[in-house]
Amino acid sequence: MTATLPRPLQLLVDFGTWLLTVAITLLGLAALTFFIGRVLPIDPVLAIVGEKATPEVYQRVFLELGLDKPIWQQFAEYVGKILRGDFGISYSTSRPVITDLLAFFPATLELATIGLIIGVVLGIPMGVASAYWHEKWPDHLFRIVGLIGYSVPIFWLSLVGLFVFYYKLGWVAGPGQVDVFFTGIVTRWTGSILIDASTQGQWDVFWNAVSHMILPATLIGYYSLAYISRMTRSVMLDQLSREYVLTARLKGASEFTVVMRHALGNAAIPLVTVIALSYGGLLEGSVLVETIFSWPGIGNYIYSSLFAADMNAVLGGTLLVGVVFVLLNMLSDVLYSILDPRSRRRTS
Amino acid sequence: MSDTTLPAPRNALRAAQLKELRGFAKRFARNPLGMVGLFIVLLLLFCAAFAPWIATHDPYLPTLTARLSAPSAEYWFGADELGRDIYSRLVYGSRLTLLIVGLVIVSSAPIGLLIGVVSGTVGGWVDAVFMRITDVFLAVPKLLLALAFVAALGPGIVNAALAITLTAWPPYARLARAEALIVRNSDYVAAIRLAGGSEFRIIVFHVIPMCLSSVIVRMTFDMAGIILTAAGLGFIGLGAQPPLPEWGAMISTGRKFIFDQWWVATIPGAAIFIVSLGFNLLGDALRDLLDPHLRQRN
Numbered sequence: 301m302t303a304t305l306p307r308p309l310q311l312l313v314d315f316g317t318w319l320l321t322v323a324i325t326l327l328g329l330a331a332l333t334f335f336i337g338r339v340l341p342i343d344p345v346l347a348i349v350g351e352k353a354t355p356e357v358y359q360r361v362f363l364e365l366g367l368d369k370p371i372w373q374q375f376a377e378y379v380g381k382i383l384r385g386d387f388g389i390s391y392s393t394s395r396p397v398i399t400d401l402l403a404f405f406p407a408t409l410e411l412a413t414i415g416l417i418i419g420v421v422l423g424i425p426m427g428v429a430s431a432y433w434h435e436k437w438p439d440h441l442f443r444i445v446g447l448i449g450y451s452v453p454i455f456w457l458s459l460v461g462l463f464v465f466y467y468k469l470g471w472v473a474g475p476g477q478v479d480v481f482f483t484g485i486v487t488r489w490t491g492s493i494l495i496d497a498s499t500q501g502q503w504d505v506f507w508n509a510v511s512h513m514i515l516p517a518t519l520i521g522y523y524s525l526a527y528i529s530r531m532t533r534s535v536m537l538d539q540l541s542r543e544y545v546l547t548a549r550l551k552g553a554s555e556f557t558v559v560m561r562h563a564l565g566n567a568a569i570p571l572v573t574v575i576a577l578s579y580g581g582l583l584e585g586s587v588l589v590e591t592i593f594s595w596p597g598i599g600n601y602i603y604s605s606l607f608a609a610d611m612n613a614v615l616g617g618t619l620l621v622g623v624v625f626v627l628l629n630m631l632s633d634v635l636y637s638i639l640d641p642r643s644r645r646r647t648s
Numbered sequence: 649m650s651d652t653t654l655p656a657p658r659n660a661l662r663a664a665q666l667k668e669l670r671g672f673a674k675r676f677a678r679n680p681l682g683m684v685g686l687f688i689v690l691l692l693l694f695c696a697a698f699a700p701w702i703a704t705h706d707p708y709l710p711t712l713t714a715r716l717s718a719p720s721a722e723y724w725f726g727a728d729e730l731g732r733d734i735y736s737r738l739v740y741g742s743r744l745t746l747l748i749v750g751l752v753i754v755s756s757a758p759i760g761l762l763i764g765v766v767s768g769t770v771g772g773w774v775d776a777v778f779m780r781i782t783d784v785f786l787a788v789p790k791l792l793l794a795l796a797f798v799a800a801l802g803p804g805i806v807n808a809a810l811a812i813t814l815t816a817w818p819p820y821a822r823l824a825r826a827e828a829l830i831v832r833n834s835d836y837v838a839a840i841r842l843a844g845g846s847e848f849r850i851i852v853f854h855v856i857p858m859c860l861s862s863v864i865v866r867m868t869f870d871m872a873g874i875i876l877t878a879a880g881l882g883f884i885g886l887g888a889q890p891p892l893p894e895w896g897a898m899i900s901t902g903r904k905f906i907f908d909q910w911w912v913a914t915i916p917g918a919a920i921f922i923v924s925l926g927f928n929l930l931g932d933a934l935r936d937l938l939d940p941h942l943r944q945r946n
Binding site for chain 2: 321324325328329331332333336337340341447448450451452453455456457459460462463467580583584585587588591592602603606607609611614615617618621622625626629
């Protein structure tokens with residue numbers, strides 16, 4: 301490792317490289333959705349207008365899509381449109397896709413965020429306990445709980461949860477974000493129902509929304525808990541076997557300090573990446589959960605667009621979740637290099 | 649060529665390999681969870697192989713008088729909305745599950761392995777280009793990509809498998825590249841190079857075999873994920889189409905009856921869960937035994 305550049309300049313170069321990586325990845329993502337939307341269907345025009353369209357309509361859509369131009373030019377125009385926020389018109393709602401996406405995204409974000417909080421708050425202690433009592437009963441118990449979360453089809457678990465907790469026990473409210481009775485009471489200025497209701501003092505709406513949200517959020521939380529606790533366990537196992545842990549013990553530090561301060565403190569760096577990645581996974585995992593809970597989010601939007609053969613909406617939704625996914629990935633890289641001094645300069 | 653005609657060193661090699669295998673089986677048998685996983689996977693294979701003999705009814709034949717009947721001696725897991733026996737449909741569905749998993753593994757693992765090994769062994773701009781492409785595929789949401797892909801191609805089992813393949817190969821490429829990078833600079837590869845072995849020979853006979861154990865571990869874990877994704881696609885209606893007894897699609901049709909006839913939707917889901925748990929348990933056990941990185945640490 302030879303530092304040939306002064307530090308600020310090196311940082312600038314690193315940042316430039318990072319920005320280039322993000323740009324290339326996003327361009328790749330756009331290329332994928334372009335490929336799926338334009339190249340894969342045998343006739344993209346027919347996919348939009350249907351088989352009974354008149355030649356005039358067909359011709360108009362053909363020109364609108366720019367199919368008379370070379371493919372690279374089509375792609376350049378596609379990227380240009382995306383950059384301007386133009387994802388095309390949704391054929392099922394006949395609104396611009398971007399408007400729809402922005403309307404539906406907050407609900408998904410809210411659900412995923414609460415799910416992530418549940419996953420982190422429960423998953424990290426579980427992982428720590430697993431590592432501390434390695435190969436003892438808490439480890440076996442938590443590993444099995446995690447393994448089940450890994451293996452269970454989340455849409456099925458949602459159905460079972462709905463059947464048990466809503467239909468049989470009546471502990472939670474059913475599908476939807478709030479009861480029909482409560483819809484339209486609060487002004488949706490942030491898009492998050494909990495924030496909107498509480499800031500406007502509509503506490504009955506708030507509690508109704510909580511009772512609707514608790515089941516899907518817990519299920520999504522369980523999904524992320526499985527991943528987070530597993531990763532926490534392996535990171536903590538690695539940390540606890542290091543010599544500094546022995547040193548701390550020899551110096552008379554309490555077990556709690558050793559585990560929570562020293563080991564978990566060092567484990568925190570890789571865990572940030574894990575959490576960021578699982579947040580991306582949650583946004584995606586919510587697609588299936590949302591369809592079951594009739595949650596007014598992106599997942600449900602994509603699902604219903606699929607059946608309307610509304611490819612603009614499907615691809616727009618995929619692109620949006622993809623962009624958030626990529627940005628989360630890249631952000632976790634940045635956080636990693638900020639938190640971990642060793643990774644600031646690559647050795648390769 | 650039979651064993652007796654083999655030259656002595658090769659016989660010794662074979663004996664050593666057998667001994668290694670036996671030791672491996674013994675170590676594997678000591679892991680109870682791994683055995684449970686193995687049992688589940690074998691049960692799945694058994695069901696798929698002998699479906700006509702295990703099933704009690706025709707999986708496609710509707711019996712309208714038995715519509716949505718509850719689990720009983722006649723219909724072990726109840727009957728669905730057309731009066732078809734859910735148990736028999738599950739048994740036949742195991743074939744579809746294995747078909748999708750098989751298609752995806754057979755296509756994605758070699759693609760990923762090849763890209764990764766070539767990338768790691770050749771290096772230079774080939775490596776840079778391949779890894780950038782791999783990163784793009786790794787960075788996009790898998791289920792959504794598969795979903796959009798099938799939506800464009802049209803629903804069906806083969807298209808679903810294709811779509812999952814599209815998202816499943818990158819981890820193999822990463823894995824194989826990492827292994828290849830280590831192997832590339834090892835002395836024995838240098839020796840082969842000095843002896844005049846071509847790049848092709850090095851890649852096929854000396855680098856790929858070294859990557860196999862990590863790839864196999866990864867494959868076992870992946871099977872669980874593939875089963876879940878395939879079931880998800882089936883549930884959305886983009887995978888196997890009715891009347892095929894695909895488990896995800898069965899949940900999707902049973903969903904309408906979840907409150908009154910819970911068994912129609914829940915039992916196929918339980919099957920998906922058990923099978924994917926089986927692959928995960930098996931993967932865990934195999935990783936503990938095969939993963940060279942873990943083995944060194946212990």
